[in-house]
Amino acid sequence: MPCIGRFAPSPTGPLHFGSLLAALASYLDIRSRNGFWKVRVEDLDPPREQPGAADHILRTLEAFGLHWDGEVVYQSQRHDLYQEALQVLIDQGTAYPCNCSRKQLRARGVQGYDGHCLHQPPPALANVAYRVRHLQPRQHFNDRIQGRRDYHWHGHQGDFVVFRRDGLFAYQLAVVVDDADQGITDILRGSDLIDETPHQLELQQQLGYPPPDYAHIPVITHANGQKLSKQNLAPAIDPQDRLTLLRQALSLLGQGPSPDLADATLTELLDWGCLNWNPAAIPAVLSLPAAKHLPGQVY
């Protein structure tokens, strides 16, 4: 069985260097094992999206030689699949309506959830969210990069939203349905998503999907420790500088290209990266060198 991986960006802005690192790591991890690498655009939340961002991200991946297999999948076109899965959860009694607002949860001092709506169901089903009961109070998984992770959920703390009060499907549900539908065997992504994993494992179990293997690379930060993200306006990367950026990305991931690759082309660098891919060499902390700006970036 070949392994199948994916890169799943949200089109909330152009690709930034942190996302490029995640895409590259996932690509090398899969290609080094002769697997298939897919791209899925997670455009589930229109108000947060930026027009043209999805195309920009795809063009940037191509410019870096990160070519994907098959068609790009868009979550905005898959609501039927998510609805079906939600119905399964409702029918089997693990999803329940919840009309708690964030404000109410805050006022009750709730961490995670307190089971309120399971005991006192909302009077009407208009504008309700659906939560899934987290049935496994103890969970662990072995992350290929971060090692063993343990989780313990008290009461209804772990119950999580799969359908939002604003009528949108939640990230957790869409991701799990898509990973199963696309036959994803290996997920490599940023460690900002690591604590979503137990919820996704729970959903996979409830929906009868096989769990993929998980690997989380550290989230890259600025030298001052601040996360490099769309939220703090990390600049888009400039494909003009792709050779330098690719070299820098490989080095940051601990896969430093050997000196004899000084004149290598993009393809040669990627081929080298596949042949020499070593997840164990990824450093525990990824941070940009101080005072040394990434080429092609405006700060």
Ligand SMILES: [Zn+2]
């Ligand atoms: Zn509630």
